[in-house]
Every structure is written in structure tokens, then in C-alpha cells.
Amino acid sequence: MAKETERLERPTxxxxxxDRGASLEGTAVLLRELVAHLRENRTQLREEWAxxxxxxxxxxxxxxxxxxxxxxxxxxxxxEALETGTFEALQAYARSLSERIIPRGVETHEVVGIVLLLRxxxxxxxxxxxxxxxxxxxxxxxAYEPAANRIANTVAVGFVQERERVIRQQQxxxxxxxxxxxxxxxxxxxxxxxxxxxxxxxxxLTEQLLRGIRTNRAKVVVIDITGVAAMDATVANHxxxxxxxxxxxxxxxxxxxLSPEIAQTLVTIGVDLGKMNTVGDLQGGIEQAExxxxxxxxxxxxxx
Amino acid sequence: xxxxxxxxxxxxxxxVAARQKGRALALSLGFSEIDSTLVATAISELARNIVTYAKxxxxxxQADGNSKGPCILVIAKDKGAGISNIKLAxxxxxxxxxxxxxxxxxxxxxxxxxxxxxxIGKGTVVKFKKWKT
Amino acid sequence: xxxxxxxxxxxxxxxxxxxxxxxxxxxLRRAMVERVVIAxxxxxxxxxxxxxxMDSFASRTLREVAQMIRLxxxxxxxxxxxxxxxxxxxxxxxxxxxxxxxLDLEEGLNYLxxxxxxxx
Numbered sequence: 001m002a003k004e005t006e007r008l009e010r011p012t013x014x015x016x017x018x019d020r021g022a023s024l025e026g027t028a029v030l031l032r033e034l035v036a037h038l039r040e041n042r043t044q045l046r047e048e049w050a051x052x053x054x055x056x057x058x059x060x061x062x063x064x065x066x067x068x069x070x071x072x073x074x075x076x077x078x079x080e081a082l083e084t085g086t087f088e089a090l091q092a093y094a095r096s097l098s099e100r101i102i103p104r105g106v107e108t109h110e111v112v113g114i115v116l117l118l119r120x121x122x123x124x125x126x127x128x129x130x131x132x133x134x135x136x137x138x139x140x141x142x143a144y145e146p147a148a149n150r151i152a153n154t155v156a157v158g159f160v161q162e163r164e165r166v167i168r169q170q171q172x173x174x175x176x177x178x179x180x181x182x183x184x185x186x187x188x189x190x191x192x193x194x195x196x197x198x199x200x201x202x203x204x205l206t207e208q209l210l211r212g213i214r215t216n217r218a219k220v221v222v223i224d225i226t227g228v229a230a231m232d233a234t235v236a237n238h239x240x241x242x243x244x245x246x247x248x249x250x251x252x253x254x255x256x257x258l259s260p261e262i263a264q265t266l267v268t269i270g271v272d273l274g275k276m277n278t279v280g281d282l283q284g285g286i287e288q289a290e291x292x293x294x295x296x297x298x299x300x301x302x303x304x
Numbered sequence: 305x306x307x308x309x310x311x312x313x314x315x316x317x318x319x320v321a322a323r324q325k326g327r328a329l330a331l332s333l334g335f336s337e338i339d340s341t342l343v344a345t346a347i348s349e350l351a352r353n354i355v356t357y358a359k360x361x362x363x364x365x366q367a368d369g370n371s372k373g374p375c376i377l378v379i380a381k382d383k384g385a386g387i388s389n390i391k392l393a394x395x396x397x398x399x400x401x402x403x404x405x406x407x408x409x410x411x412x413x414x415x416x417x418x419x420x421x422x423x424i425g426k427g428t429v430v431k432f433k434k435w436k437t
Numbered sequence: 438x439x440x441x442x443x444x445x446x447x448x449x450x451x452x453x454x455x456x457x458x459x460x461x462x463x464x465l466r467r468a469m470v471e472r473v474v475i476a477x478x479x480x481x482x483x484x485x486x487x488x489x490x491m492d493s494f495a496s497r498t499l500r501e502v503a504q505m506i507r508l509x510x511x512x513x514x515x516x517x518x519x520x521x522x523x524x525x526x527x528x529x530x531x532x533x534x535x536x537x538x539x540l541d542l543e544e545g546l547n548y549l550x551x552x553x554x555x556x557x
């Protein structure tokens with residue numbers, strides 16, 4: 001088992017595992033020939049590739065020059081991967097390329113598309129070169145195909161992974177934004193919660209609130225859940241925990257905006273409401289918070 | 305990376321040593337302050353159970369993980385009397401603060417994976433994992 | 438590690454300097470409960486800013502301190518619980534019910550001053 005893993009994780013020179021067609025040695029010779037062919041025709045082939053990319057209306061977010069520059073770099077990495085049988089450099093390039101093009105809106109199908117195009121361009125050139133000798137063509141293609149597949153895979157997977165990373169980052173950012181801790185007065189924070197609360201968000205919300213209490217030296221916090229549609233036992237317990245943790249930091253929490261449905265849920269599942277200080281709506285909550293802080297709000301006319 | 309930190313647990317001083325080592329490892333793996341504190345608190349509870357109920361034992365702390373990221377694996381081992389009713393020991397009253405219980409349900413809430421094996425007269429092994437979030 | 442205790446007017450302030458062992462905690466409990474009457478203090482502040490965690494034993498001991506000090510006629514405020522420590526405490530199921538908490542030493546003193554000025 002341990003051996004298996006080792007073999008999978010090692011950056012294998014894929015010709016070692018190739019068992020179809022020619023012998024290992026024969027494959028190596030064929031690959032050398034293939035690499036030499038691709039080097040000789042570098043200019044023509046990458047121009048052809050770039051042209052086909054534009055024709056297929058891929059990478060439309062990029063200019064012609066940019067496409068050509070990237071095509072050149074990928075082409076060279078491609079040939080190098082064929083030659084050395086190692087994929088790290090190509091993988092690294094695929095990652096950095098993805099990093100550059102994802103923000104410009106390049107889609108997964110475009111990246112897969114251009115890699116397949118390159119595969120096609122190269123296969124056609126091999127066909128043209130060896131069409132007189134079918135046996136040789138067959139062997140060359142046998143050597144070329146697994147490598148080309150692996151290369152296409154590496155680039156596409158690199159892109160998808162980078163995309164997933166970006167998406168995760170954005171989700172994180174959205175989550176931060178969706179639970180703003182607002183200071184409305186000295187020592188008074190408001191935390192309006194809108195939407196669905198899952199355990200992960202509940203945890204993040206608590207973390208942010210606790211940090212907010214500390215940095216703003218808050219004494220009172222109003223958590224407004226008017227915008228929360230539903231609440232189950234897990235989330236209700238999270239809310240209770242948030243209230244308790246805030247108290248440990250010396251802050252009083254007032255919960256406002258409990259809908260009739262949520263009130264019913266809380267009572268039904270038997271959440272201990274004794275610890276929760278609740279007020280009907282946000283305005284009432286703020287008024288009570290101000291009283292706790294010793295503020296008194298009076299109309300200007302009445303004050304004079 | 306994969307070496308195991310072993311902390312023998314004999315006195316209350318060892319409890320502090322074990323949890324401080326756990327926190328240091330968590331921080332070195334890039335765990336947040338909060339998660340590192342959760343790890344340290346869980347270790348403290350398990351080490352205390354050893355001192356209180358088994359007198360002596362050992363805490364092992366090691367870095368672990370998979371392609372999703374790193375985690376911390378903690379194993380608390382003792383050769384004490386064992387727990388006769390694990391189900392009961394894991395039963396949750398919401399608060400453990402008032403009771404003198406083992407505090408195991410609390411520890412379970414602090415971590416991601418939790419496992420306990422106990423044999424009467426032979427001892428108890430508690431394992432937990434906490435993943436980096 | 439002994440916890441230094443400072444007398445400030447009618448109040449006693451104990452400042453935890455580092456992680457505490459169980460023995461340190463028990464010692465702190467005894468010292469505070471003894472000194473609060475000797476010093477004729479109205480209130481006690483225990484500053485736990487430097488505590489790395491608060492597990493079940495630590496919180497139980499601190500709760501007992503507060504209860505015993507109340508029986509001895511004074512009030513206790515626990516100050517300086519860090520956000521991550523508070524988070525771990527509630528996950529563990531510890532809430533320090535019945536114990537007054539405040540953000541930091543300054544807030545704790547404010548609380549006690551307010552309380553004893555208004556009743557005086």
C-alpha cells in the first residue's frame with residue numbers, strides 16, 4: 001500500500017509506465033525524434049496554434065499578442081515535458097497562467113479547448129511528416145498520445161484547481177462581508193444578520209463579534225435577526241453560545257427581530273431563553289442599549 | 305514534520321506543558337488563534353482526566369493531514385481503571401461547568417474527530433483530530 | 438507561579454501573569470478568600486488576560502472563588518478573558534454563570550466603583 005502511494009506521487013516519467021507499442025528504448029528514441037521535429041518547426045507550429053485559437057474564438061478576453069506570447073511559453077513547456085517526462089515546470093506554468101487569466105474571465109472550456117487544439121495541431125504535423133510510413137506514424141502516435149493526454153490533463157487540472165482556489169477565496173470574502181459588525185455609538189455594536197446561518201457562518205460570526213467587542217471596547221451588542229428566515233436547534237444553540245461568549249468578555253447582548261416562526265422554534269426545541277435578552281425590533285433594541293449605556297435620547301425641542 | 309511529541313502526564317504541571325506544546329504545534333501548522341486555543345483546551349481536559357482518574361499516562365501530539373490540509377492528531381493514553389460506561393461519559397448535559405464529570409462531551413465539541421476506547425482495569429485511550437480551517 | 442495581589446483602595450486586584458497549574462489556581466483561591474476580609478475589601482478583581490486557556494477546572498475554581506468571596510461579603514469581577522478563550526469556553530460548555538465579567542481591568546474597576554458609590 002505504501003509503495004503504491006509512493007509510485008503515484010512520484011513525478012513519473014510517463015514513458016516508464018508505457019506498455020503499448022514499442023519497447024521502452026524504442027519509445028525513448030521515438031520521443032527524441034518527436035521532440036526534434038517540434039523544435040525544428042517551432043515557429044510555424046505555434047503560429048498555426050495561435051491562429052487556430054483565434055479562429056475558434058477562444059481566449060477572446062486576450063489580445064492577439066498576448067495569445068501568441070502565452071502560446072509560445074506553453075509550447076516550449078510542452079516540448080520540454082515531452083522531452084524530460086516530468087511535469088513540474090508545466091504544472092507551475094499552468095498555475096501561474098491560470099492566476100493571470102482567471103481574473104480576466106477566461107473559462108474552463110477555453111483552457112481545455114486550447115490544449116486540445118495544440119494536441120490536434122501537433123498530431124496533424126506528425127501525420128504530414130510520416131504519412132509515407134504508416135508503421136512509423138503508428139509508433140510515433142503511440143508514443144505521443146499518452147504524453148499529450150497527460151499534458152492536457154495537467155494544464156486543465158491546474159486551471160480548475162486555481163479556479164476553485166479563487167472561488168473559495170471569494171466565498172470567504174462574501175462571508176466576511178455578510179456579517180458586518182457595526183459600531184453605532186461608542187461602546188455599542190450592531191450585528192445585523194441576514195440570510196441563512198449554517199454552523200460555519202455562525203462560528204465566523206461569533207469570532208468576528210468577539211474581536212469587534214475587544215477592539216471597540218463594546219459594552220452592549222445588538223444582534224438583529226430580522227433577516228433570518230429560519231433557525232434550527234443547532235443554529236439556535238450557536239446563537240446562545242455567541243451571547244454567552246460575549247458576556248464572558250463583559251458585553252451584554254440584546255437580540256432583536258425574532259420572527260414568530262423562530263420564536264415558536266426556540267420554544268419548541270426548548271432553547272434556554274433565560275440567558276437571552278430579547279427586544280421586539282431593532283429600534284427597541286437600540287433604545288434599550290442606549291439606556292444600558294446611560295444615554296438618553298430626547299427631541300431637541302424637549303431638551304431646551 | 306511527522307515526529308510525535310510525547311508528554312508524560314504525572315502531575316498538574318504536565319497538563320500545562322502538554323497543552324502548550326499542542327498550541328505551539330497548531331500555530332506552527334498555520335492554525336488560527338481560535339483553533340489553536342480549542343486544541344490546547346481539549347488537550348488540557350484530557351490531560352486533567354489522566355491526572356484525576358488514572359494518576360499517570362501520556363499525551364501524544366503529532367501533525368497529520370491529507371491533500372485537504374494539515375490536522376493535529378492527539379492521543380491521550382492511560383493505564384487507569386478504565387471507564388465502565390462510555391455512553392454515559394459521553395452524554396451531554398449542555399453545561400459541564402457545574403459537574404465534576406469527565407468533560408468528554410465538551411472535548412468532543414471542541415474537535416473534529418473523536419474516538420474513545422476503554423477497557424476496565426486496563427486503561428483508556430482517547431484520540432482526536434482537529435483540522436485546519 | 439504565584440499570582441501577585443495588589444490592594445487598590447477598597448479593592449483587591451489579582452493579576453495572573455502566565456498559564457496557571459491546578460495547584461496555582463487552588464492557591465489563588467485560598468489567598469483571595471483569606472485576604473479579602475483581612476484587607477476589608479469590598480470587591481476583588483481577577484485579571485486573567487494572560488491565561489492561555491480556561492478549561493473546566495480553571496473555570497470551576499474561579500467560580501468557587503467568586504462564590505466564596507460573596508459569602509465573605511465582597512464582590513468579584515473576572516476581567517480580561519480573551520476572545521479565543523471565551524470561544525473555547527462556550528464550546529466546552531462553560532459559561533461562568535453568576536460571575537460578573539468585564540472587558541479589562543479598567544472596566545472591572547469602573548464596575549466596582551459604580552456599584553459601591555451608588556450604594557454608599
